[in-house]
Amino acid sequence: MHLAAHFPGVNNTTVWSDPESRSQIEFRSFAELAATAERGLFDFFFLAEGLRLREVNGRIHDLDVVGRPESLTVLSALAGVTERLGLAATVNATFNEPYELAKRFGTLDLLSGGRAAWNVVTSSDAFTGENFRRGGYLDHADRYTRAAEAVRAARALWDSPADDGQFRFTGKHFDISGRFTLPELPQGHPVVIQAGDSAQGRDFAAAEADVVFTRHGSLAAGQEFYRDLKSRLPGHGRSAESLKIMPGVSVVVGDTDAEAEEKAAHIRRQQVSGATALGLAQLLWGIDLSDRDPDGPLPAEDPVLDSAVVQGRVRPTDPVGTVARWRAAAAENGWTLRETVIAQQNRQSFIGSPETVATAMDEFVQQRAADGYILVPHLTPGGLDDVVERVVPVLQERGVFRTEYVGSTLREHLGLPRPKGARSSGAA
Structure with missing residues (x-):
């Protein structure tokens, strides 16, 4: 089993009001959460x-x-x-150039002794693009084409001959040549992570990614995604072991299962204030709900499909169907809008005693629904403490998680080979 830690930051899972919650931007918070992850022998720390x-x-x-x-x-x-x-950084492939990306991630790999990873994301909306010189110029259909080219171009630079650094890459989006300025990287290439779930995103992952960050909560959904994505790998000349699938999950641990369930319910109520409930509902409905009562009924209106009420967030792919499911659940359970949001948006992935959580996590891996997990805590910086101190030892006792780091690079942690063509002793 592979484990990674996500620093929650500005996230819907983050509980700001808890007395244990501290700064989301002070370096001490990042350092403490990373230290906990390393103490737990996690593969990587994800931003x-x-x-x-x-x-x-x-x-x-x-x-x-x-x-x-x-x-x-x-x-x-x-x-x-x-x-x-x-050390995994999310950096956009739409608004950055391959040379910059290759140099920045290559430098992190050198500084860390081979521990760098690039989570490749894309953006095609003009709202985000307004912060950049080219604006929202990129059509939605081209975002993965550019991302795939950016990854391949960066790899061309990392693979350039160590003696002179000469490189050339030509594609639809990039035509670059010159000399790369970094020496051989400790792990050849930084690890590439990807999080797309569309058919195009899955093809991109099968062709280019080393790790996929996904969000399939049920065992059946995880198994379907796992089968589909792994089945695409041979078409790109890759084996099933060359790509690790790691869902993002949250964990709540208690002395007993009942105590953990009570604790989880309390966390969910903390995560969704009235304002947060209205904000998430506005994202779904696409209309102004600022004057509505979050402790009242769901909006009676139908969703507006072409809406700019919420900017900078991705809407659900099927607002009409999602609203229908929310209404059915609210009617069945007598829920208010806020209670519906709590139930639909913030269900923790694994809840229970250390033994219960360890068993459930292991089942997903053994049943081929995941290769491991990226843990998303609700508190900064102490949100991983229960997992590291109480769940990891159980996983280790059962022989499904490491008891020490064997290698020093991230590729070694993940069981990934050194890339073919990577620089080695001055050879291309």
């Missing part, structure tokens, strides 16, 4: 990206007020206070 503050009706989304530091800068600092933990 998201925010290229623009999200808006609701032209006002800044409440969770974005704190801001979000640039991930590569934070991870470069963490390289100096960690020894084995992988």
